[in-house]
Amino acid sequence: MEVIIVKDADEVAVTAADICCDMLTIRPNATLGLATGSTPIRLYEQLVSRYRAGDISFAKVATFNLDEYLGVGSDSPLSYRRFMNEHLFDHTDIDFVNTHFPTCAPGSDPRLMGPEYEDKIQRRGGIDLQVLGIGANGHIGFNEPGSSLGSCTRIKTLAQRTVNDNNRLLSENQIQPDMALTMGIGTILNARRILMLATGESKARAIARAVEGAVTAMCPASALQMHAYVRIVVDEAAAKELMQTEYYRWVRKKNESITAEHGGRAGEDPWFHPSLRI
Numbered sequence: 001m002e003v004i005i006v007k008d009a010d011e012v013a014v015t016a017a018d019i020c021c022d023m024l025t026i027r028p029n030a031t032l033g034l035a036t037g038s039t040p041i042r043l044y045e046q047l048v049s050r051y052r053a054g055d056i057s058f059a060k061v062a063t064f065n066l067d068e069y070l071g072v073g074s075d076s077p078l079s080y081r082r083f084m085n086e087h088l089f090d091h092t093d094i095d096f097v098n099t100h101f102p103t104c105a106p107g108s109d110p111r112l113m114g115p116e117y118e119d120k121i122q123r124r125g126g127i128d129l130q131v132l133g134i135g136a137n138g139h140i141g142f143n144e145p146g147s148s149l150g151s152c153t154r155i156k157t158l159a160q161r162t163v164n165d166n167n168r169l170l171s172e173n174q175i176q177p178d179m180a181l182t183m184g185i186g187t188i189l190n191a192r193r194i195l196m197l198a199t200g201e202s203k204a205r206a207i208a209r210a211v212e213g214a215v216t217a218m219c220p221a222s223a224l225q226m227h228a229y230v231r232i233v234v235d236e237a238a239a240k241e242l243m244q245t246e247y248y249r250w251v252r253k254k255n256e257s258i259t260a261e262h263g264g265r266a267g268e269d270p271w272f273h274p275s276l277r278i
């Protein structure tokens with residue numbers, strides 16, 4: 001895992017946006033896996049301003065969001081579809097037909113929706129770059145502690161801690177959903193590149209467990225240790241409980257010197273080198 005420690009949340013967003021832009025430069029028709037939550041909002045702001053500046057286009061991009069609440073319609077203010085429209089899609093040239101969520105139409109059997117979503121991802125050729133946040137309990141998507149490390153898209157019941165954490169995003173009288181359809185940990189691990197973001201001290205423990213702890217279903221993000229191409233961008237507060245911060249900074253410096261020596265333009269970042277099966 002490549003751990004990138006930067007000063008604050010703004011730098012996390014800029015660093016993550018650089019990586020996403022490199023991806024879109026190399027592969028303009030990339031398939032992105034996207035996340036909701038408070039952490040990626042600044043990343044999406046960055047992407048919108050880079051789109052407005054003409055640096056990137058989403059015209060050929062397809063997206064698959066990690067999760068969606070069960071029983072929440074796409075026009076509900078709670079829905080992740082609405083979140084993504086407001087924070088990213090409405091402000092870019094993306095074709096809405098190419099934006100996907102694991103949803104279940106009223107009256108349909110939600111148990112069948114997971115396999116359908118997996119098929120859709122496969123038909124598109126798989127996910128090139130998956131963006132992730134991390135829950136304070138170590139969850140990724142809505143894969144709560146105890147989730148199978150090989151799981152596919154399916155229904156999950158939210159952990160009480162997640163319900164509590166998400167309460168802050170609700171206005172008065174809104175009922176907090178407690179079930180969701182979510183990509184599984186196995187779905188996430190199938191992405192070719194994974195970019196996880198974390199900011200703030202409330203994530204420090206989860207980041208330490210994910211990066212330096214044992215691989216365990218009790219910390220779903222620790223499964224990322226099994227993937228060959230994961231970048232974790234954290235601010236100093238979220239890095240607080242990591243034991244090897246000096247080493248991660250040193251590795252970053254060494255990688256930068258290799259990039260400077262052998263090419264530093266988009267497309268030449270070793271993470272995206274064609275020989276690495278991007």
Ligand code: PGA
Binds near residue numbers: 037040133134
């Ligand atoms: P947050 O959520 O970005 O709102 O902290 C992250 C997550 O739960 O995955």
